[in-house]
Amino acid sequence: MADTQRRGRRIMMTPAELDEFLTARRTCRVATVSADGAPHVSTLWFAWDGKSLWLYSITRSKRWADLRRDPRVAVVVDAGEEYGELRGVEVSGSVEFVGEAPRTGEPHPELDAVERLFARKNFGLEEMPHDGRHAWLRLTPESTASWDFRKLASL
Template sequence: MRDAIRMTAAEVETFLQGQKTLIVATIGRNGLPHLAPMWFAWVDGELVFCTDRKSQKILNLQRDPRCSVLAEAGESYDQLRGVHMEGVTEFTPDLGRVVDAVVERNFGEVGDDPEAREALRKAMSRRVAVIFRPTKIASWDHRKTMSGVNP
């Protein structure tokens, strides 16, 4: 059954491109998971996000770059689908590329207005950009085997 509901690599990428929010799990100082929803983007085959540089998740990632992420969808059992990835993160100095991708994905194109883009850059000046590199991927799509079945 597990193999029957597993997504292909292309299906994983398509699914992630259709989602806005990831649940990001970092490891807190006390060893417990710290979970936070994050907007993200898929840029050139990389999962990226940006957040306040003083946020708890960034403090956790500075201490330990390991992290896991989850994207899921579906309101009934026969429609459940998702992707869970374990991996490591790295901080990238290319904040502009990440901000542009996340903003365009979630707010639409900012356009050619230099004032709007500059205002956005200033608002993002306290943020840091993160690249997530998966080491393990698990996926499921119950629609593949349970269409029309709702236990």
């Protein structure tokens, strides 16, 4: 067990690696708790602002209903196909609902920067297109775990 613990620390991403990885990746997997206690996992685009994951969710989704009832969530962002290339981050905590739901583009200073970031990253636009179906969830991680199996080659 001790060897596994030490290896885990060695393959963990540094804060700079973690920031770079989350900034570059586009898709995450969001795990929520359903009303009956069963887990529910769905895929979603996100933006990372250096301290929080911003999820742009459809407000008529099971994910949204789950989070309205219980804001606890775990999110995984990962990459790689072969074992030696696997890398990723799991963040968990409780989401906060930010802005109107659904989002129509009403002025909301807290969303200005994240909407520009999300629009550039996912749509190649300078301004966020609002469809009246999505709204923002902010996850400021309470817990973070990361791995980069590419580091195993040097162990």
